Amino acid sequence: MTMARINSIFFCVLALLSLSVFSNTLAPGFFSYPYPQARVSPVERFAAVDMGGILFGARRLAADIAWIELLQYYGSPEEPLDRETEFKVSWDMARYLMGISGEKEESHKPGAEEEHYHFDITGGEYSGLYTRCLRVARLDPFFSHVYLYGAGALAWNQNRPDEAIKLLEDGISSIEKYSPSISKDIHQPFWQYHLYLSAIIYSKSGKYNEMTALLETAVRQPECPNMVKAILANIYQKNGKPRDALRLWIEIYDSKDPTYLNRSLSKISELRALAGL
Amino acid sequence: MNKIFSIAYYTFIESVRNKVFYVLVLFGVVIVFASLLLAALGGEQPQRILLDVGLNAIEFFALLTVGFSAVTLVLEEIESKTVYLILTRPVSRWTYLAGRYLGLLLAVYCGMLLMALMHVALLKLEGWQFAARYPLALLLSAGKITIIGSLSLFFSLFSTSAVSSISFTIFFWLLGHFGEEISFLSTKVPNIFLKIFLKAVYLLTPNLQLFNLRDFWEVPGIVGGWMFITAGYCLVYSALFLALSVWVLAYKEF
Numbered sequence: 446m447t448m449a450r451i452n453s454i455f456f457c458v459l460a461l462l463s464l465s466v467f468s469n470t471l472a473p474g475f476f477s478y479p480y481p482q483a484r485v486s487p488v489e490r491f492a493a494v495d496m497g498g499i500l501f502g503a504r505r506l507a508a509d510i511a512w513i514e515l516l517q518y519y520g521s522p523e524e525p526l527d528r529e530t531e532f533k534v535s536w537d538m539a540r541y542l543m544g545i546s547g548e549k550e551e552s553h554k555p556g557a558e559e560e561h562y563h564f565d566i567t568g569g570e571y572s573g574l575y576t577r578c579l580r581v582a583r584l585d586p587f588f589s590h591v592y593l594y595g596a597g598a599l600a601w602n603q604n605r606p607d608e609a610i611k612l613l614e615d616g617i618s619s620i621e622k623y624s625p626s627i628s629k630d631i632h633q634p635f636w637q638y639h640l641y642l643s644a645i646i647y648s649k650s651g652k653y654n655e656m657t658a659l660l661e662t663a664v665r666q667p668e669c670p671n672m673v674k675a676i677l678a679n680i681y682q683k684n685g686k687p688r689d690a691l692r693l694w695i696e697i698y699d700s701k702d703p704t705y706l707n708r709s710l711s712k713i714s715e716l717r718a719l720a721g722l
Numbered sequence: 723m724n725k726i727f728s729i730a731y732y733t734f735i736e737s738v739r740n741k742v743f744y745v746l747v748l749f750g751v752v753i754v755f756a757s758l759l760l761a762a763l764g765g766e767q768p769q770r771i772l773l774d775v776g777l778n779a780i781e782f783f784a785l786l787t788v789g790f791s792a793v794t795l796v797l798e799e800i801e802s803k804t805v806y807l808i809l810t811r812p813v814s815r816w817t818y819l820a821g822r823y824l825g826l827l828l829a830v831y832c833g834m835l836l837m838a839l840m841h842v843a844l845l846k847l848e849g850w851q852f853a854a855r856y857p858l859a860l861l862l863s864a865g866k867i868t869i870i871g872s873l874s875l876f877f878s879l880f881s882t883s884a885v886s887s888i889s890f891t892i893f894f895w896l897l898g899h900f901g902e903e904i905s906f907l908s909t910k911v912p913n914i915f916l917k918i919f920l921k922a923v924y925l926l927t928p929n930l931q932l933f934n935l936r937d938f939w940e941v942p943g944i945v946g947g948w949m950f951i952t953a954g955y956c957l958v959y960s961a962l963f964l965a966l967s968v969w970v971l972a973y974k975e976f
Contacts, residue, residue, distance in 0.1 A: 454816075454969045461962035468955050469925045475951050476932055478902040479941040502899030502930060505937050506774045513763045513771075587940040590767060671766055702766050
């Protein structure tokens with residue numbers, strides 16, 4: 446190859462290099478990075494995993510993994526299970542994953558739930574629940590389900606409304622910061638956060654009727670976590686409204702959420718008997 | 723132009739017949755299917771998890787395929803001397819390189835499309851509503867792969883071993899995704915030299931976050947004109963690394 450030709454390639458490279466630098470200078474004008482800057486994870490032992498997700502440009506995937514980890518944390522008993530119960534739980538999960546969980550309409554019938562085992566997730570203290578929710582939210586502030594699920598669990602299951610309020614306030618400030626136009630649509634997470642916030646404040650100040658009315662609005666939203674539906678169903682059952690509670694448990698069962706599968710079956714049978722159906 | 727297409731065609735056939743290509747695409751398909759298991763653990767968010775794992779797997783396996791293939795694309799031909807069969811004909815070095823690069827990209831895009839079809843079928847089985855963002859996210863992933871392919875080709879001609887060029891490619895992949903953090907750091911560090919260094923790194927490395935729609939799935943107001951900007955950006959950077967590769971190849975003695 447002649448020297449003149451090599452020189453022309455060199456000038457071409459220089460021109461393209463200048464154009465690349467120019468593109469990178471212009472890029473921020475067209476694109477603003479929607480996520481908060483990377484920082485150490487609120488749960489320190491997962492800091493390396495979370496940073497790995499950010500480095501590989503996979504924040505959503507890292508948030509998904511953190512979400513699964515949160516569900517496993519909150520879905521497992523804080524005290525270690527005895528061997529027999531652990532076997533029952535593992536076998537139940539394996540059967541579900543293999544599609545042989547006996548998830549048929551007949552299993553709505555009374556007595557069908559006796560084959561399954563479930564433990565009470567409201568039993569433990571789960572002191573790390575707030576930081577684990579925050580970990581998911583730091584990775585993906587647009588993962589609205591985490592705020593709703595976390596706030597519901599903290600306020601009504603764990604009776605820690607202050608942490609729930611802090612979590613929702615964090616979600617609201619994230620949305621205000623990153624969403625340029627917040628519409629007045631109730632389905633927008635922004636309004637759902639406010640709805641939950643109000644319900645928690647009512648609950649904190651002992652105004653249970655107002656709280657129930659807000660929860661009734663919340664469960665009509667498409668993003669409403671099954672946990673909040675379960676909370677409202679339990680309130681209905683306590684207030685002597687088994688039919689309303691049954692309707693919600695059937696909704697939960699129909700969502701095919703594996704974490705509520707056994708509990709919803711058991712509740713459906715119980716409430717059918719209570720309502721005389 | 724015909725010469726470029728002829729070289730691209732035989733590179734495409736060569737890549738598709740390559741065992742490594744098969745293994746990577748098949749492994750990608752397996753991972754996409756395995757995401758069903760993760761989705762089952764995701765409680766009320768199975769669709770989101772299935773979507774994210776699938777899109778990430780498609781991009782990651784496309785990165786591995788383009789990285790490993792680009793590294794051996796020209797080096798193998800130089801070592802086996804088959805490059806003489808082409809360059810002794812009236813084919814310039816840049817025509818040869820452009821043809822090889824385009825052929826490889828075409829093969830990788832086909833692999834991505836195959837994985838995406840499997841992924842969409844799985845999502846549909848889960849009751850997913852098709853969103854226009856899906857093909858756009860896939861197109862932008864292909865944009866990333868286009869840039870990384872040219873970068874990988876450049877490193878394969880520049881460095882002495884395949885391992886080092888793959889390491890450089892992965893390093894630039896990470897750097898490309900960390901650009902926004904580097905830019906943020908450059909505004910925070912008090913040391914002026916470090917500030918200039920960080921700013922220079924930010925300005926010189928391709929910002930792959932621009933192509934990361936799969937990660938900004940729920941971020942409002944991001945599509946539209948953005949697609950045209952990223953298309954131009956992708957063209958500039960891949961042309962830059964291709965020109966650099968031609969420049970390095972011009973000095974190579976066979």
